[in-house]
Amino acid sequence: MRIQRSLPSAVAIAAVAVFFSIIVEEAMARGPGGGRGGSHRVGRMHHHRMGPASRGNLHARPRHQPGMRRPTRTGSTERLRTRGAPRPTPARPLPPTAAVPPEARPDDRQEIHDQLAERREARERRRENIRDAHRDEYRERRYREELGTTYSSDYWDDDQCEAEVVVDGITYYACGGNWYRRAYSNGEVNYVVVEGPRSD
Amino acid sequence: MIPTQLSVTRVLVLLFLLAGCASPGTVDPAVSKAPEDPRDYFDRLAQFISSAQKFQTTVRMGFDVLQDWGQKIEFGERHRITVVRPDRLRADILKSHGEESVVLFDGRRITAYNRTRNVFAQTEKTASIDEMLVYFLSDLRMRLPLALMFRSDFPEEIEKRLEALVFVEVSVVTDVPCVHLAGRTDEIDFEIWIPETGAPLPVRLTITYRDEAGQPKFWADFENWNMAPAVADADFLFTPPEGVERIPFLVEIEKALGERKSKGDD
Known part of the structure; x- marks a missing residue:
């Protein structure tokens, strides 16, 4: 060759x-x-940090499994x-x-x-x-998100949340009418929509 | 005007680079001659790593991520990997934006600890490194680049996937002269640089995900290979630091939500 x-x-x-x-x-x-400065104004863009290449594996992304959420x-x-x-x-x-x-x-x-x-x-x-x-x-x-909807911590901004509540050692975040808690996936901390903490 | 001066300089630099690229069209076989079958080099590497009882290496890596506006942006990480077969593994990870985390496996538990956010997730798993890696990547949907290389069945696994492997050249711009090989599987293209002499441990690896949008690339530079690291069992155990919060793996939450939903449907 x-x-x-x-x-x-x-x-x-x-x-x-x-x-x-x-x-x-x-x-x-x-x-x-x-x-620099003057008229050349570059705003902070929200970018994705993870993609197929971030896996770094000698095979491509896992085969899609029915019902599997990204x-x-x-x-x-x-x-x-x-x-x-x-x-x-x-x-x-x-x-x-x-x-x-x-x-x-x-x-x-x-x-x-x-x-x-x-x-x-x-x-x-x-x-x-x-x-x-x-x-x-x-x-x-405000809008209700589906339970289990997950967001990367790279996009997370605590300032968007109205409250942070710790119940039984678990931190819940109240943001825009939804409750979130943290969970590990894909090598990073994610925020997932959950039911709110029980008050009893 | 300063920008114009800079521009001229850049143009000259670019033209110089392009001139360099435009020199001889193919590899001169007299300079870079394939010393032996490229598979031999690769097999030797795979066998060497998979049969090592323990090793440690630092891997600097980067990967393209295609953005919504069509631009590929590279992000970087540094991993310090420690493997002690059959059932100890540790990865100290530093991401380019400063986030630090650790993955620990002590033969009975898998722990992912994010030092920056002071949270950890943990699950019981009595297994070998090979089994743990499959569970970690597939079941827990976690991430550990180059995981295949740390498995004891690396030679067999790569043999199953490898469709083509060619010799490119002996590269002399690396710290030591390296055999540069280019391979293909049914999903990815990869290139690897292996020292021409001495221990067959990779110096550099690149992977191109050719079927993915934008054909993003992953690269890894391996440094400080140590085949006899001084490690203790405690290095693979997780001791929760003060104030740390335990969080679940996402799959655990999804499983609970799925079970609740199916109960609701009944």
Whole structure:
């Protein structure tokens, strides 16, 4: 078997194109001062930490068993934040020609950079406002979750909970009209919807 | 302007790298000649690990996780694995965001302790490491990367799965020259680096989950192999620290909920 060592030329060209677009994007984001901060605002995204590759086993994911619930799902707090709201998406790199016309003079180019940066910032602000509005809405409009629904601790935020109660050595969390307790699965601590603690 | 200067530098660096990639199209057999059947290297490794009575190694690993917005993000972990056959195993785990946990098996109990959150789950299981790992991964639906390598039937298990194994090269960019092999099973592609001489213990392993969305990759760098670690029975026992809370394994809660539901249906 002959093993190819080099990148196909198409891949190399694509890499250069992508790299150029990143450069333009970065330069635009940095703005006239060249420093970070200014208009390049990267919000904290809620990401998944676990996937098929995290198993690190010499076989793929376990065969699906009927009725078997996936060990982790999109977190409750994530759903509280984003259900119905657009998920934050990173800005797409603009092609160099679309971002700054090559014929533009240096002053014009700078102005275009600034305008684009301002627009981006305004767009981010709008997105954040929408997210906040949905979060508030869902905080008020509580919903019951199915017993056994499980969320990864990576999404868990105690601030979203109204109460933390310890009964018989078990900590229960009251959040958004549901009770949760912790359980181990998939190598991490998860939060699972359970019946509330008994008061007797 | 600073960004432009940086950009030019980056372009030059990228072009330099691409130029490097564009050199000879295939491995020169005169440089990297297959010294022997790649299976021999792999079998030797599998036999060596599976027949070791005890060993300890530190594994730095990383894995891609495909995000909802289409980007793959890599997360890392460091595992310190201690195996004493037939029935002692310990994994000290540090995740890249700082969470620390331990998996302990003393031959009678399996404990998963999350030091950061000060909780632990425990279950009785009198078994060998091989049986414990099956139970841990399948029944408890827990996670322990590279678990197959710690089983005594590693050679047989890998033989069952292996569909192809080829020699890539002798890599000289590792600390010691390593035979680089590439293998396939029906589900994954993997590559492994094994020292060309000396103990056949893996230096590096990568796994590509080619049927999964985004073809995420897992990699592991093995360090500090110790085939005679100084360990005591106490190292595999769990002593609950002050204020720790015992929590169930998720499967226990699901089982209880399922039983309650079936009673309700009756």
